[in-house]
Amino acid sequence: MAARWTDDVAAPPSVAVAPELSPPAGGVLPVVAHLPGTLLEELRDRLRRTRWPREVPGTGWTRGTPVAALRPLVERWATTYSWRAVERRLDAxxxxxxxxxxxxxxxxxxxxxxPDALPLLLTHGWPGSTLDVLDLLGPLTDPVAHGGRASDAFHVVAPSLPGAGFSAPLAGPGWDHVRIARAWVVVMARLGYERFGAAGGDTGSVVSPLVGRVAPDRVVGVHVHASLDLPALTDQDERALTGSERDRVAWGRSRAAVDGGYAAVHATRPHTIGAALADSPVGQLAWVLDKVHDWTDPAHPDPLGGVDPDALLDLATLVWATGTAATSANLYLENRVAPAVALPRSDVPTGVALFPTDPSVRLVVSREHRITRWTELDRGGHFAAWEAPDLLVDELRAFFRSVR
Incomplete structure (x- = not known):
């Protein structure tokens, strides 16, 4: 185990500030994640000196994140918010x-x-990080202490996507979804897991099935949620849609019509937007809030879906402090330019949890995957680990029960 740190003593080598950290060839190195105090003080200083933009009056959220939503969060960020509290949770x-x-x-x-816990590979998305899963770790690794059964236990491995968070710096181009999936198989082997499950949302809803496709002999099951991809529907498919499927597809099409700007920028000019976000923590927070507003449960009265404000500040701090705005967005460009890879239909058992903002259609998903569990949930949104962690844990337990 890596040594612990406090603010009163010199920190041990930290993945957050030591890009030269070099694990042994083919091995793993225990680390901690400690941001230096000087960087956190610079963050607070920048927040106190924020230069606020002028806006078109009376437009609310229709043109992006409004200053009225940003100001109270920035005030909290600059005064009472504590990144050290996040580090204490990570240190555990x-x-x-x-x-x-x-x-x-x-x-x-x-x-x-x-003793019989199943290894589970959890992949996060954008905007997101491994911080998303911290509240899931207790229920997943120690289900008895959280109202579950011992037989539902998991060993959890949650990697940071290449170029995101502490998986930085990005070594070079070419890190698309398929390459990440292949890398995840290597990571699991190095941790001693030859047989495991794969799950995730957003980017994880793409990478996790790919892990099952590139290593079908090792993956016992795949569980996904929070896909934003619109299903490729034929005219016959359209006629066969159920009422709930029509509503989901309609929401997805409406979102795509007004909400694709961020993805177009990521997929074409990640370095350009990265320069702005790396320099401005408030800009970074606004970039995240825009998506949280658009993708959380539309039935929730809170414009941010009831997501804990500190979770948003945790993420914005992580991205800004690690300087990974451009490299985490780079994945969109890599997948746009990656050569097509022909992969066979997956026969790995696959579970899908549909939260209210997921536009997936079972008929379409079944063409590429063997669906063994399909659940439509009436609460939560795209950020299930933040919005409805209880439902997500229940779904993971229920699905993997059938494939252990």
């Missing part, structure tokens, strides 16, 4: 780094004390 979870194909990969590695 073993963390490792390893080099795969020249790329540094950071991962949370939370083992269960249950």
């Amino acid at each position: 979870v073993p963390q490792v780094v390893t080099l795969v194909d020249g790329q540094r990969v950071h991962a949370l590695h939370a083992r269960s004390h249950e």
Whole structure:
């Protein structure tokens, strides 16, 4: 285990500030994640000196994140918010780094004390990070203490996507979804897991099935949620849609019509937007809030879906402090330019949890995957780990029960 740190003593080598950290060839290195106090003070200073933009009056959220939504969060960020509280939570979870194909990969590695726990690979999305899963680790690794059964226990491995968070710096171009999936298989082998489940949302809803496709002999099951991809529907498919499917597809099409600007920028000019976001923590927060507003449960009365404000500040702090705005967005460009890879239909058992903002259609998903569980939930949104962690944990337990 890596040594612990406090603010009163010199910190041990940290993945957050030591890009030269080099794990042994083919091995893993225990690490901690400690941001230097000087960087956090610079953050507070920049927040206090924010130069606010002028806006078109009376437009609310229709043109992006409004200053009225930003101001109270920035005030909290600059005064009472504590990144050290996040580090204490991270310090309670073993963390490792390893080099795969020249790329540094950071991962949370939370083992269960249950002897028959199933290894579970959890992949986050954008905007997101491994911080998203911190509230899931207790229920997943120690289900008895959280109202579950010992037989539902998992050993959880949650990597940071290449170029995101502490999986930085990005070693070079070419890190698309398929390459990440292949790297994840290597990471699991280095941690000693030959047989495991794969799950995730957003980017994780794409990478997790790919892990099952590139290593079908090792992946016992795949569970996904929070896909934003519109299904490719034929005219016959359109006629066969159920009422709930029509509503979901309609929401997805409406979102795509007004909400694609961020993705177009990421997929074409990640370095340009990255320069702005790396320099301005408030700009970084606004970029995140725009998506949280648009993708959280539309039935929730809170414009941000009831997401804990500190979770948003945790994410914005992580991205700004690690300087990974451009490299985390780079994945959109890589997938746009990546050569097509023909992969066979997956026969790995697959579960899908549909939260209210997921536009997936079972008929379409079934063409590429063997669906063994399909659940439509009436609460939560795209950010299930933040909005409805209880439902997400229940779904993971229920699905993987059938494939252990």
